[in-house]
Amino acid sequence: MTPYRPCEAFPSASAPPFLDKSGGTGDQMGWAMAEQRGSLKSLREWQRERRRKALEGVRERRSKAREEELRRKREIHAVGELELELDRNEEGAGVVVSLGRQQNRPGYLRSREACKRYAAELLAMEWLVDVPEDLWANWYVTPRPEGPRCLLISQAGSTVSRCKNGSVHKEFQSALPNGSRGTRSPGTKGSKCVLDAVYHAPTSTFYVTDCITWEDYSLVDCDFEFRSFWLAQKFEGVAPGGVREGEPALMLAPRERATREMISRAYSGEEGLGYTRDGLIFTHKDSTYVQGGRPTPLCLQWKDAHCSRYPIDTDAKGVVLETQRVVLQLQEDARSVGTGDDPPVVLGKIPKTFSDNNADKLRPGQLFRFNLGPRGFDFGADGRPMGASLELAGLSHKRAKGDIISRILFQHLLRTGQITFESLVRE
Template sequence: MLPEWMIDVPHRLPHDWYVFARPSGKRCFVVSSDGTTISRQRNGTVLHRFPSALPNGARTRDGSGSAQSYSILDCIFHEMDQTYYVIDMVCWRGYSLYDCTAEFRFFWLNSKLAETGACEPPSHYHKYRFSLVPVHTCDQSGLHAAYAGGVPYVKDGLLFYNKHAHYQPGNTPLALVWKDENCSQYVIDTDNKGQVPSHQQVVLELQDDGKVTTSDDPPVVFSCLDLDFIQRPLVKPFWGLTRQTDWLVPLGSLQLCEESGLHSGNLLRFAIGDGGLSVVDGKLEKADLHYLGKSNRARAFADSYSKVMFQNMVRGSPLKIDDLVASINTPDDEGNRPDVDMVG
C-alpha cells in the first residue's frame, strides 16, 4: 500500500483520516513464518533475515509452530536505533487483513503486537526491536501532535490514512504523504551526489510504443520517444553541447544528452526544463523534458504522477501546514449540515 503525495487537501480530513509522523528509513515487508523472519524492500531484495518474537518468527525450544501460522507487517526500518517501526498490519497468524479497514487494522495492530514481546529489547531469539508509531485522528490536536510532537525516531514527513480504506497493493489515494522542511530532511529530491539539482528530475518508464510514463494505474504519459531513435545507438555529444534529434513529442519537448541503447521497461531519468509542466483541469497537457540517462539499477519503479506534481509544487508554491490546519478549521458542509425532516 503505497501512499500518493498530497497535492490537494482531502475532503473531510478531520473526520475520515488518521495522521502520524513517518519514520525515516527503508520501507519493507516483514514476514514471520516457519521459524524465521525476513524483511524485504520494495524492489524485492532481502534487507534482513533474523529470529524475532513475532508469531512463528524464530526456532525456539518450543518449536517453530504451524507452517500455516505466518504474519506480514508493513514496516520502516530505522537505521539509527535498529528498530522496525510498524505502520500497518497485512496478515496476523494466517488471518488476512487486506479486506479490513485501516481503523480495524490499527486497532488489531495495537492490541496484538505487544502481546508477542516483539516490542521488547533485542535478545537471542529476537534480534531487532519492533515498535508502534503514534497514530492520531487528524483533527487540530492530532495534526499538531504528529507535526510538532516528539517521537523516538527521525521524522520523514507525515502519513495520512483514510479510516475506511482497505489494504491494497500499489499506489492509492487513500494513503497520502506530505512533507515540509520542519518535519523532513528530504523535502526536495536530491541527485546521486546528495545535492539538490537546479532543475527537478523525474524517473519514468519506457513503454513498447515509446511512451514514457509514471507508475500509476493507469499510467500517466509524459512524452513519447521516436521508435527509430530507441532502436539505434547515437554518438554521445561533447560535454556541454546539445544535439538536436528527431523526437516525436506529442506532450512535450525532449533533448538527448547521451547514447540510446534503450528497451521497453527501462527506467529513464529526465530533467524538467524551464518550460515546466502544463496542467489543464487537473490533467497534464505538456512537459518540457530533457533526457539525462537510465535510472539506477536498484530503482524498481517509476515516479508516480502525484510525486512529480508534489516535487514541482515544493519548488514553487508548496502545500503548507497552514493549509492543512485551515482545512481542519473550515466547517464541513456535510458534517455540519442541520437536521432536516424527511417528507413523503
C-alpha cells in the same frame, strides 16, 4: 547520448510557451509560472475524482473478499514451503553460481519471482498534492520514521524483513507469533504474520505501520481503522525489545485521527517520538490494504523541511539537485514517455531525431531520465496532467519503473513553494 535535449511535450491551447534554461526574461518566467499554478486548481478535481473511485473500489473489493482470500490461501500453501527452503538454502545457491549459469537455473528464476511477489505485497502510497476535503473527519495521520520500508514476516521460528524490492534485509528472532524459537508453535511450521514496517537504523527498531496478515488471518480487505485496532490489541502481548541482545526491537508507529490538533502534533514532533521523522503519512479510515504495486490515493505521503531532513530529492551525497529529475517509461509507440502509474500518465515524447537515430535500441518499458523545465506542467480540462516541460538527460539504469505522477507533482510543488503546512490545518 547528448544531455539536455528538449523533449517534445504534447500541445495544449492554453499552455504557456516553452522556456529553456537560457531563454526568456524575468517577466516571461513569472507569467509562465502564474499560468501553471492557476491550472493546479483543476488538479484538485482530478484527485478528488480519483479518491471517490478508489472508495467505490473498496466497496466492490469487499464484496469479492471471500473468493479472493480462498485463492490466495491456495497459492500460499502451494509455494510457501518451497520458498522457505529456497530462501535459506545457501549451499544450493553456491552451486548455481559456481556453474556460471545462474540466470538459466530454475532455482534462481524461482528466487527472482519470489522477490517480485514479496515486493508486490507492500502497499504503494501516493503523494498528497491536494488536501482531501474530508481530511479532518475521515483520515488518520502517522509521523513516518526515517528509514527504509520493509515487509516484516514471522514464520517457522524466525523473522525476516524484506526490502521494497523483495530482497532479504534482515533475519532475526522476534517476539511475534512464530517469530522465534521461543514463540514457535511446537511440531509444525506454524502460522505466519506479515507486517508493514519502517526500519529506524539509529535505534535498531522496526516501527510497524500496518498489518497485512496475523497468524494466517488476512487483513488486506479490512479497513485501516480496524487494522489499527487489531494491531493495538495484538501488540499488547508482544515484547517491544529484541528477543536476544543486539537484535532489532519492534514497536508500533503512532497513529491518530487527523484532526488539526493531531496533525500539528505529528508535524511538530512534540510528543517525543523517539525517532527521526521523515514526513507524515495520511490514510483514509476506510482504505483497504491495496497490493500488487498499484499506488492508492487513499494513502498519502507528505513532507517539508521541518519534518524531514530530505524533503527535496538529493544526489548520492545528499546535495539538493539544481533541477528536478524525473524518470519516465517509454511507451509502446517508442516515442511517448509516461509515468510508472497504472495506467501511465503520458507527459511528452522523446525528440524525433533521437528516436530515429536510436530506433534499433529503443524498446517499450525502457527508462529515461529527464530534467523538468521551468514551464512545469500542462493540464487538461478535467485536471489531469497532459504534458510537461522536459529535457532529456539520459537512460536510467538503477530503477525498476518510472516515477508516479503524484510524486513528480509533489516534488515540483515543493520546489516552487506551493507545499505548506498551513494548507493541512487551515479552515
